[in-house]
Amino acid sequence: MGNAKEVEKLVYKIFLKHGMSSNHSKISAKAIINAELIGAPSHGLARLKMYCDRINKKLINPKPKIKIKKISSSISHVDANNSIGFVAGEVGIKQAIKNAKKTGIGLVGIKNSGHYGLSGYYAEQAVKKNLIAFCFTNAPPAIAPFGARKSLFGTNPVCFGTPTSNKIPFIFDSSVSIINRGKIRVAARNKKKIPEGVALDKYGKPTTDALKALAGVQLPIAGFRGSGFAWMVDILSGVLTGGNHGGKVKDPFDDFSGPQNIGHLFFVLKPNLFIGNYSQRIKENIKRIKRLPKIKGVKEILYPGENKFRRHKKNLKRNIIISKNIRKDIEILNAK
């Protein structure tokens, strides 16, 4: 269907047709194409039909009245009015950046949002303004709390970004699930198996069948630690902000009983708050680590975000690879 620019235009048009404003369509199309470009297609075009379905069913509000409440010069609370997650995320991170530029810290809680794609996409916006950022979001049940045999936590990523003094930002964006739920979904769509040891079926038995894994439980990284991280993220993005939490975030693909009301929390700060030479210090930090002796077969020690950056650059030059199923979805959505 073409290169990034062409496909982005197509997605933009599809959102417009579904009643979203030009600005909101632009924001959302850009976020979706970004996921494709950095090599995270599970958060890209594979979700377009889902977003449109939820607009059609009035679960995503295509014309939201987003309210930003000022708590202090550093703190804001956003009620996203069930906007598409991308727009809530964009409004939220912009506000956090604004607050941080003013006072050194920006803290923004967002409620009544939906799936906003990749946390790293928002962290990167802050990093590009020379700020450090944390982004937290919860998600529909996928991971069982440690000791439970039913999933309740989402894959709840912890995301941290910092300027590096070079053009490639440090973006650590780690789901606390061993495998990304989107990847299982893509495997299910393409009738492929998933690796061993990453998921259980609904009876609590290990499985490599993607469909059975979707109906079952994903395993957290590092047992009780991964479970603890997921719980922490649920508290920060859900309990604290006014979003849904404790297993109440609806699966956007198959639960149409109401809006998701996902919560996000953005925490942004100036890197030179305490010392004047952060840029030099982070450069030195990265240099020291890259200089370490490597394991056999490893050419270069990469910091989080480098691989994504390189894939993005490479993918910009070529056509976006779209599976047959998704291509069909797009054609139908565009013909509307």
Place this chain on the structure above:
Amino acid sequence: MGNAKEVEKLVYKIFLKHGMSSNHSKISAKAIINAELIGAPSHGLARLKMYCDRINKKLINPKPKIKIKKISSSISHVDANNSIGFVAGEVGIKQAIKNAKKTGIGLVGIKNSGHYGLSGYYAEQAVKKNLIAFCFTNAPPAIAPFGARKSLFGTNPVCFGTPTSNKIPFIFDSSVSIINRGKIRVAARNKKKIPEGVALDKYGKPTTDALKALAGVQLPIAGFRGSGFAWMVDILSGVLTGGNHGGKVKDPFDDFSGPQNIGHLFFVLKPNLFIGNYSQRIKENIKRIKRLPKIKGVKEILYPGENKFRRHKKNLKRNIIISKNIRKDIEILNAK
């Protein structure tokens, strides 16, 4: 040597004898005994001799002039002047609590500190004042960055605490190493083996020998993800605050070439910033999770901090168990 109160008094006396003020001795003795009580002896009396050795060698300053610099009403920077880590931690968390009570957020960076024991101990202080807290600290090299065969990151814990609406705080305090370095040290002291798959020797081969593991590399949780968490914590607590970073934090037990200059970062916030009923919401969150069906053999789903709290309560009533080696150390230190 007696119960918690008695041993705490003994440790207090030992610090006094080493030139620390009564107040600083009290703070440090309390933190050490707390580690014993919650069942983390690797961060307790096992380190007492090390702290005293470093005072004797003038690497820990027993009479520090700690400077607190106000950056804004929310942000402070502490120069701990090579104090014992416990005192720097105590000063830092108290300042963060003060700032958060005033403005909703408290952010405190600390430099020129040393090993401060357990992050959870500081998070708990904030939680007891009905605040949410993040505590980050770096540590001497123990973990190899993903792709490297030499350790550089410390076990760099991520620690998060929140009030729960009941008397047991939620304290998630997770090292990013599969096994705690202190535990390996205790195993080495007691000539015990460590589990398989948690560490490599200095040639990069798996080992269950505690001494070989100390000379080698600990493995991070979840491969590149654990490595990313460790890197994040090194940046937040070291690069950002002015502390040592990138593998420059000295091992307190065997590197006497200078002070550690560890950095810490505390981030504290009011739970009712965005919504008015946090206490009710967190109660509901925990209730929902505890109600889930359990895996066979699991009686109760616990949140992070519950086990520690119960051990603390139980251990308060009985004598502290001290190994022969450590008992001898204490006797020598006390006879000084």
